[in-house]
Amino acid sequence: MSTRYLPLYVTGALLSLLFGLGAIQFDGFGSMRVVLNLFSDNAFLMITAIGMTLVIISGGIDLSVGSVIALSGVLCGLLIGEYGWHPLAAFALILPLATLFGAIMGMWIHVYKLQPFIVTLAGMFFARGLATMLSEESIAIDHPFYDAVADFGFSLPGNAWLGTSTLLLLLVLVVAVLVMHYSRFGAYVYALGGNHQSAELMGVPVAKATIGIYATSSFLAALAGIVFTFYTFSGYALTAVGTELDAIAAVVIGGTLLTGGSGFVVGTILGVLMMGVIQTYIIFDGSLSSWWTKIVIGLLLFFFIVLQKLLNRGRVQHA
Amino acid sequence: MQESVLALENISKTFPGVKALQGVQLTLRAGEVHALLGENGAGKSTLVKVMTGAMRKDEGTGRMCFDGKDRDFTSPSEAQKAGISTVYQEVNLLPNLSVAQNLFLGHEPKRFALIQHSRMQQQARELLKQFKLDIDVTAPLNQFSVAVQQLIAIARGVAMKAKVLVLDEPTASLDKDEVETLFGVMEQLKSEGVAIVFISHFLDQVYRISDRITVLRNGQFIGEYITAELPRPKLIEAMLGKELQAMHGQHQPGCADSVDAPALFKMDKVCVKNSIENMDILVPKGQAIGMAGLLGSGRTEVCRAIFGVDSVASGQMQLADAPLKPQSPAEAIKAGVALCPEDRKTDGIIGPLSIRENIALALQARLGWWRYLSKAKQQALADKYIEELQIATPDAEKPIGQLSGGNQQKVILARWLATQPQLLVLDEPTRGIDIGAHAEILNLIKRLCHDGMSLLVTSSELEELVAFANKVVVLRDRRKVSELSGEDMTPQHIMQAIAEA
Ligand SMILES: Nc1ncnc2c1ncn2[C@@H]1O[C@H](COP(=O)(O)OP(=O)(O)OP(=O)(O)O)[C@@H](O)[C@H]1O
Ligand SMILES: [Mg+2]
Numbered sequence: 138m139s140t141r142y143l144p145l146y147v148t149g150a151l152l153s154l155l156f157g158l159g160a161i162q163f164d165g166f167g168s169m170r171v172v173l174n175l176f177s178d179n180a181f182l183m184i185t186a187i188g189m190t191l192v193i194i195s196g197g198i199d200l201s202v203g204s205v206i207a208l209s210g211v212l213c214g215l216l217i218g219e220y221g222w223h224p225l226a227a228f229a230l231i232l233p234l235a236t237l238f239g240a241i242m243g244m245w246i247h248v249y250k251l252q253p254f255i256v257t258l259a260g261m262f263f264a265r266g267l268a269t270m271l272s273e274e275s276i277a278i279d280h281p282f283y284d285a286v287a288d289f290g291f292s293l294p295g296n297a298w299l300g301t302s303t304l305l306l307l308l309v310l311v312v313a314v315l316v317m318h319y320s321r322f323g324a325y326v327y328a329l330g331g332n333h334q335s336a337e338l339m340g341v342p343v344a345k346a347t348i349g350i351y352a353t354s355s356f357l358a359a360l361a362g363i364v365f366t367f368y369t370f371s372g373y374a375l376t377a378v379g380t381e382l383d384a385i386a387a388v389v390i391g392g393t394l395l396t397g398g399s400g401f402v403v404g405t406i407l408g409v410l411m412m413g414v415i416q417t418y419i420i421f422d423g424s425l426s427s428w429w430t431k432i433v434i435g436l437l438l439f440f441f442i443v444l445q446k447l448l449n450r451g452r453v454q455h456a
Numbered sequence: 457m458q459e460s461v462l463a464l465e466n467i468s469k470t471f472p473g474v475k476a477l478q479g480v481q482l483t484l485r486a487g488e489v490h491a492l493l494g495e496n497g498a499g500k501s502t503l504v505k506v507m508t509g510a511m512r513k514d515e516g517t518g519r520m521c522f523d524g525k526d527r528d529f530t531s532p533s534e535a536q537k538a539g540i541s542t543v544y545q546e547v548n549l550l551p552n553l554s555v556a557q558n559l560f561l562g563h564e565p566k567r568f569a570l571i572q573h574s575r576m577q578q579q580a581r582e583l584l585k586q587f588k589l590d591i592d593v594t595a596p597l598n599q600f601s602v603a604v605q606q607l608i609a610i611a612r613g614v615a616m617k618a619k620v621l622v623l624d625e626p627t628a629s630l631d632k633d634e635v636e637t638l639f640g641v642m643e644q645l646k647s648e649g650v651a652i653v654f655i656s657h658f659l660d661q662v663y664r665i666s667d668r669i670t671v672l673r674n675g676q677f678i679g680e681y682i683t684a685e686l687p688r689p690k691l692i693e694a695m696l697g698k699e700l701q702a703m704h705g706q707h708q709p710g711c712a713d714s715v716d717a718p719a720l721f722k723m724d725k726v727c728v729k730n731s732i733e734n735m736d737i738l739v740p741k742g743q744a745i746g747m748a749g750l751l752g753s754g755r756t757e758v759c760r761a762i763f764g765v766d767s768v769a770s771g772q773m774q775l776a777d778a779p780l781k782p783q784s785p786a787e788a789i790k791a792g793v794a795l796c797p798e799d800r801k802t803d804g805i806i807g808p809l810s811i812r813e814n815i816a817l818a819l820q821a822r823l824g825w826w827r828y829l830s831k832a833k834q835q836a837l838a839d840k841y842i843e844e845l846q847i848a849t850p851d852a853e854k855p856i857g858q859l860s861g862g863n864q865q866k867v868i869l870a871r872w873l874a875t876q877p878q879l880l881v882l883d884e885p886t887r888g889i890d891i892g893a894h895a896e897i898l899n900l901i902k903r904l905c906h907d908g909m910s911l912l913v914t915s916s917e918l919e920e921l922v923a924f925a926n927k928v929v930v931l932r933d934r935r936k937v938s939e940l941s942g943e944d945m946t947p948q949h950i951m952q953a954i955a956e957a
Binding site: 141315318319320321324325327328330331332335336337338339340341342343344398399 | 510531532533535536537542544548549550551552553557561562564569570571573596612
């Protein structure tokens with residue numbers, strides 16, 4: 138029982154430790170403002186990583202999310218910046234399209250029994266190529282709606298700001314937790330990751346579930362792409378290169394088993410926060426090269442993968 | 457009895473190179489237990505899978521009529537929705553989910569579109585009460601023994617309130633009391649009008665619980681009989697296509713009981729943390745020692761200690777006059793020990809590898825990976841055991857995952873025989889193996905003893921145990937409580953020793 142939550146506790150403890158360390162060392166580190174900035178700066182990554190968590194718990198992987206973010210951004214740029222659509226109309230087209238894109242990948246994976254790695258790799262090239270073909274240049278988005286989005290939010294004590302992207306993220310998080318733990322679909326996700334064949338024989342509608350999982354991941358990636366345009370007021374085909382790997386790293390640091398079957402959405406949020414705190418620490422320090430972020434994340438990943446191995450071994454011997 | 461709920465006619469299923477089913481029929485009536493019997497590889501599980509949508513029958517053959525309508529299920533979930541609930545032979549459920557989640561996956565009680573975990577757990581506890589299981593339903597499934605998992609799988613099948621319940625070898629890892637409990641539940645369902653398909657190699661159980669029997673042989677329908685009107689020899693003849701030579705009953709160990717046979721393996725006051733205590737066991741050279749006891753009495757734990765899976769806390773083990781202190785199975789194998797585990801479904805089978813590779817695996821490990829076994833040698837080895845154990849397969853290159861359940865077990869047995877161990881530990885070697893092959897395995901044990909191998913064999917089949925063992929050690933509560941040999945070694949005496957409080 139406890140081994141299920143252990144990685145989560147470890148991540149939480151490490152996160153608090155690092156944050157405490159920063160708070161002691163630097164003035165202003167341990168403030169509400171820094172915390173909320175962690176959320177708002179990383180909201181798009183968190184949204185993406187929530188989708189990735191689903192996919193990885195189900196025993197799969199989705200390499201296409203970075204490209205879908207970019208494609209979604211470019212479409213925003215084109216439709217809103219170039220053709221003058223209302224942003225909401227643009228979103229209403231982009232999100233279903235992305236969902237369809239994910240559904241098609243899921244269908245390929247299920248029907249042709251293909252490796253998710255390969256199918257989503259193809260999806261990655263396809264979406265990135267399509268985005269670049271639509272526009273090689275960055276397209277500026279200038280719309281009153283975007284200004285309103287940027288202004289919307291709540292002021293919190295300590296000069297902190299709870300903005301649209303954070304609110305959106307929190308909404309996604311709540312829905313994701315409900316889906317994972319209080320819906321049949323969520324149970325199927327865990328079931329598929331536990332043992333694909335048993336799940337099928339137990340009557341899990343594998344086709345529907347697989348399609349749903351990849352559709353959700355793409356939907357969330359497209360949503361993240363939209364959130365990203367809130368930061369940049371533009372759409373650009375070369376944004377978010379490698380974001381899929383950041384998302385995977387966050388999922389693993391958050392305690393989800395790469396082999397599937399176990400993990401928590403909340404853990405993933407902690408994983409992203411961990412990466413964010415390291416980055417913030419380095420910025421506050423000022424003397425460290427920003428590449429240290431990558432080095433530390435690398436070490437953390439290594440640590441968590443070893444931890445998972447050990448936990449798993451303990452479990453097998455227990456049985 | 458009334459008309460049929462489910463009728464299969466002229467069903468065929470062909471795998472590349474194998475006709476697993478050829479024009480088979482099966483008729484189920486409401487409120488009956490229908491036994492589906494046949495040797496290993498006869499096609500029982502395949503028929504179940506075709507019937508429940510886990511596999512598709514051959515294009516254009518046969519017909520299935522369920523609940524008055526022509527149906528052809530394309531997935532297990534479809535069959536489940538229609539009202540056929542199945543516990544497949546190889547079902548392992550989901551190790552990562554809780555017991556309650558496993559029981560109700562896909563049928564969770566909901567309110568306002570959300571799963572109600574508390575109610576689900578409550579229902580799970582009530583359901584398991586029927587099976588006399590009082591366990592923590594929120595714990596992940598992989599914390600429980602194979603038997604408990606098997607009962608949970610059956611409980612899941614029962615919980616679906618289906619019209620047809622299919623149980624493919626449900627009793628293979630259950631002990632006597634658990635089987636009784638299961639039969640109680642089956643009787644209850646029967647009275648509610650559920651039709652139950654019961655597949656088993658335990659003929660006693662078949663005669664106890666079933667109303668009708670359908671026999672398959674080599675993928676062909678042999679006949680449908682009323683159980684009460686079919687004498688056992690006729691049934692065996694129908695299954696095997698020939699008569700079975702008498703084998704049970706008399707005590708005829710592989711080699712004469714000589715009191716002074718030198719000890720090959722000795723366990724001296726061995727304790728394992730949270731497990732066996734003060735265990736003394738002695739296996740003389742060229743003899744087979746039987747180990748009896750209820751589930752959880754420590755049989756499996758003894759095997760694990762010898763094989764280096766669990767580490768010994770105190771006490772000593774000796775193999776051929778040298779101390780045996782394996783820290784891992786690999787070390788035990790090198791020292792000349794082999795263990796054919798009880799839970800072959802999860803412990804032994806490497807599905808995509810061929811039979812040849814699966815057989816060569818342990819021997820290769822014993823030799824060390826740098827002394828590579830040539831393919832020709834592996835082939836010879838595989839052919840030898842396919843012949844000796846009568847493994848039903850066209851050739852040794854078939855992936856083991858495609859064999860029938862019983863034949864997979866034979867391959868695992870072959871794997872350990874191939875290492876030519878000094879001490880062979882067999883944990884329930886005849887589970888899931890058909891009666892024809894039962895006799896083969898008993899003969900094999902005798903032959904191995906005769907050739908000088910020493911064996912330690914666990915079995916819940918006391919009749920069998922006394923048929924080959926030189927001595928039987930009885931365990932209870934993780935301790936040795938008795939040792940029986942000679943005249944005293946009868947199933948009755950063993951039962952007494954097991955049961956005495
Ligand atoms: N997926 C598969 N691919 C190829 N052949 C298969 C496959 N599954 C089963 N077979 C073959 O079909 C035949 C029937 O197997 P099946 O599993 O139905 O036997 P069974 O009667 O259930 O035997 P057991 O008592 O050992 O469980 C066997 O010869 C087996 O090798
Ligand atoms: Mg079978």
